[in-house]
Amino acid sequence: MDKESIIATMIPRLLCNLLLDRLRQFPAVALLGPRQVGKTTLARRVPGYDNSVYLDLENPADLEKLTDARGFLSAQHGRLVIIDEVQRLPGLFQVLRGLIDERVFIGDKAGHFLLLGSASIDLLHQSSETLAGRIAYLELPPLHVLEIEPEQETALWTRGGFPRSFLAEDEAQSVAWRENFIATYLERDIPLLGPRIPAETLRRFWTMLAHHQGSVLNAAQLAQSLSVDSKTVAKYLDLMVDLLLVRRLSPYFANVNKRLVKSPKTYVRDSGLVHTLLRLDTLDQILGHPINGMSWEGYVIETLLRSAPMRTQPSFYRTATGVEIDLILEVPGGEVWAIEIKRSLAPKLEKGFYIALEDIKPAKTFLVYPGGERYPKGHGIEAISLRELSTVLAQL
Numbered sequence: 001m002d003k004e005s006i007i008a009t010m011i012p013r014l015l016c017n018l019l020l021d022r023l024r025q026f027p028a029v030a031l032l033g034p035r036q037v038g039k040t041t042l043a044r045r046v047p048g049y050d051n052s053v054y055l056d057l058e059n060p061a062d063l064e065k066l067t068d069a070r071g072f073l074s075a076q077h078g079r080l081v082i083i084d085e086v087q088r089l090p091g092l093f094q095v096l097r098g099l100i101d102e103r104v105f106i107g108d109k110a111g112h113f114l115l116l117g118s119a120s121i122d123l124l125h126q127s128s129e130t131l132a133g134r135i136a137y138l139e140l141p142p143l144h145v146l147e148i149e150p151e152q153e154t155a156l157w158t159r160g161g162f163p164r165s166f167l168a169e170d171e172a173q174s175v176a177w178r179e180n181f182i183a184t185y186l187e188r189d190i191p192l193l194g195p196r197i198p199a200e201t202l203r204r205f206w207t208m209l210a211h212h213q214g215s216v217l218n219a220a221q222l223a224q225s226l227s228v229d230s231k232t233v234a235k236y237l238d239l240m241v242d243l244l245l246v247r248r249l250s251p252y253f254a255n256v257n258k259r260l261v262k263s264p265k266t267y268v269r270d271s272g273l274v275h276t277l278l279r280l281d282t283l284d285q286i287l288g289h290p291i292n293g294m295s296w297e298g299y300v301i302e303t304l305l306r307s308a309p310m311r312t313q314p315s316f317y318r319t320a321t322g323v324e325i326d327l328i329l330e331v332p333g334g335e336v337w338a339i340e341i342k343r344s345l346a347p348k349l350e351k352g353f354y355i356a357l358e359d360i361k362p363a364k365t366f367l368v369y370p371g372g373e374r375y376p377k378g379h380g381i382e383a384i385s386l387r388e389l390s391t392v393l394a395q396l
Helices: 003-010 016-025 039-044 060-065 069-074 092-105 120-130 150-159 171-193 199-211 219-226 230-242 271-277 283-287 292-307 351-360 386-394
Strands: 028-032 053-056 081-084 113-117 135-139 246-249 265-268 313-318 324-330 336-341 364-368 375-378 381-384
Touching: 016 028, 016 135, 028 039, 039 053, 039 081, 039 113, 053 060, 069 092, 092 120, 150 171, 150 271, 150 283, 150 292, 150 386, 171 199, 171 271, 199 219, 199 230, 199 265, 199 271, 219 230, 230 246, 246 292, 246 313, 265 271, 265 292, 271 292, 283 292, 292 324, 292 336, 292 386, 313 351, 324 351, 336 351, 364 386, 381 386
Parallel strands: 028 113, 028 135, 053 081, 081 113, 336 364, 364 381
Antiparallel strands: 246 265, 313 324, 324 336, 375 381
């Protein structure tokens, strides 16, 4: 095991306790996340499951063991079986259903299978049809601000949260890892999932999304730039969302007498990938580029959504006249929180933001900025750091 992998195993992941709870409650748990995000590392260090069996369906030797899947898995009764890249063997879900039902019948009700996958829609579709009521779903995102030290926060934004990128010995190695990550997805992983899209075309699309980070989706403009139609752009976007690489943030529909923007915003979910797609390799290059503010906005939104409790509904608010709030969170219990994001140590709020607050009347309003002090801004607005607001959400 290399130095980065050893260090990665030492980083406590926030999802660990929830994963344990789900394994105690459900016969099967699906842990979703993009490649290299740490799913296997987390699965192998689940406390109390030292006697687990690990199968990687990209490994021909492990795939061979499942030639008689029922026979092999039946012999593992009493052990947690971890199956990586499970979407590569769709027929396996029928076998898992039969084994789960047999075990539940004799009183073994939970903790049978941990399924790891990097393509959410395929895995959700295949498993939900077969394992309904028997499986729970969790998403493991890249590293989170509450999983690192405060002095590492700038590096987390610039390098992104993929462990090998974040933990690289220097910027050059981090950039090289991200370049290879992008190339591997485009040239190997996506073709294996089925879509026959030229790697260069998809890279151009991904790069366009990075250039338009946090913008309202204009499918016609993207289609014209790629020389395809809008339906093809929608297909490309669905694929990137499915791979958990891009977020589609829906608009918030308030009951107001105004014309509201109806198209979603799009964000490349990992800030390090944004910077690499745009060839921004250092902090100075990022700070001097027009994408600086929107890159940080996307990073903040991803961090807050990873902190928020389950069933939180995220959106943004914008009217046709430009009145806007960057992030709306409808948290469990019915409260609406409004969050504005500014990458400035002396943040100022525009008139349109105050108008938007009058429109939606949130229960709480926060201004996230890079400073460390929490203080009131008037009108019920609190300026707050990303780390502190993440903590507030995590404690809900």
